Amino acid sequence: DVKVTQSSRYLVKRTGEKVFLECVQDMDHENMFWYRQDPGLGLRLIYFSYDVKMKEKGDIPEGYSVSREKKERFSLILESASTNQTSMYLCASSSGGSHTDTQYFGPGTRLTVL
Amino acid sequence: SQKIEQNSEALNIQEGKTATLTCNYTNYSPAYLQWYRQDPGRGPVFLLLIRENEKEKRKERLKVTFDTTLKQSLFHITASQPADSATYLCALGTNAGKSTFGDGTTLTVKP
Secondary structure, three states: OOEEEEEOOOOEOOOOEEEEEEEEEEOOOOOOEEEEEEEOOOOEEEEEEEEOOOOOOOOOEEEEEEEEEEOOOEEEEEEEOOHHOOEEEEEEEEOOOOOOOOOOEEEOOOEEEO | EEEEEEEEEEEEOOOOOOOEEEEEOOOOOEEEEEEEOOOOOOOOOOOOOEEEOEEEEEEEEEEEEEEOOOHHHHHHHEEOOOHHOOEEEEEOOOOEEEEEEEEEEEEEEEE
């Protein structure tokens, strides 16, 4: 079974803090994704990566950056957290190399920025 | 602009009935479409995938149809049970491996 883990289920930070969200997958997947999910807005793609050290912007990259130094690990960074970044953050991975890619999601991190 | 619409935010049905959820899209040419289930406080879980050249796919009590002319997918759960209560998301995929998700429909099955 594919397992995608996220470093925290719940996180509370203060405005202006630097925040790191970590995601690890254990299935040697090529692709990894970061989404945020908000009521009424659905799942929105922040960044994704097709390979180590490669990243591409999604639909809402502003205020975020990512890092993929190893294939299994994809980190989301909030350089200076703001209250409008309070949300549920979901990481996903997929095998890649195919045009029918199923995404496997982690349990999510609920981030609150005060 | 590209848009994905899932019928209603909430759908309430009686146990044993068939639940039908709709996913409509505009300005997309998806290579495939997927349906996911999401329970409160958890990440989405993959259920079914249907390709653009397929009309229908089944898995146990689940059935998905895909009409690229109407730009619509229907997701059916037959003999529904309270345990089927969850939010169901459709996702349109392209050959680039990226998917775009709808907002979801929350299904409640009443005993």
